[in-house]
Amino acid sequence: MSMSKYGFSALGRSFTAALRGFCHCVKTQRNMRIHLVAAFHVLALSGFYRFSKAEYxxxxxxxxxxMGCEAVNTAVEVLADGFCPRRDPTAGLAKDIAAGAVLVCAFFAAVVGVLLFWNLAAFGRMAGFFARYPWALLVxxxxxxxxxxxxxxAPGNSIKKRKL
Known part of the structure; x- marks a missing residue:
């Protein structure tokens, strides 16, 4: 039985390509790394909260x-830089719009964060935990x-960034 373009090997190649794209974003995009660090700490901090499954x-x-919007922004930047090697107002506008989409998502993510994490009982649990185990603040x-x-x-970016 041969593997068609819809078989498991094609699926594996598409997952490999997706992982390669994600790794490229992490390697070259400072903001993606910032989003990852923030997500890690938000999820770690969530342990002090009694979130429902829906809240999680x-x-x-x-x-x-x-993070998905940041990846799409990176794709737009790569395409704009590849197809418009010189300064181009349309390419620059496309990049600005994609960056604006990330800004909108990040702003509303912060609003969701405030809504979920502004909880005095959880603040008390955190304060009590760190009062009992002050060394744990080191983590x-x-x-x-x-x-x-x-x-x-410094990112390991081989693509030269330029302001369009």
Whole structure:
């Protein structure tokens, strides 16, 4: 039995291509790394909350939406830079619009974050936990510091960025 273009090997190739694209975004896009660090810490912080399955679902969808939009923004930038090697106002506008879409998603993700995380009872649980185990503050401090150093580090980008 031969594998058609719809078989398992084709599915594996499409997943490999998708993973390659995601890795490219993480490697070359500082904002994608910032989104990943933020998502990691938001999900870790959520342990102090008693979120329902629906609230966790909303949190995960919100994180995915921001990172997915960042990936689409990167794709628009790559296409605009590839098809318009010189400064081009239309390509620049397309890039600005894609970046604006990320901004909108990030803004509303922050609103969702405030709505989900502004909870005095959970603040009390966190304060009580860290009062009992003050050394545990080293974990978020270390992971946040390491995450931000990684996120803000120089990307391994082989594509030259230019302002269009």
């Amino acid at each position: 679902g909303l949190l995960l969808i919100t994180c995915a939406l921001v 978020p401090a270390a992971t946040l510091t390491a995450g931000l150093v990684w996120a803000m580090g």
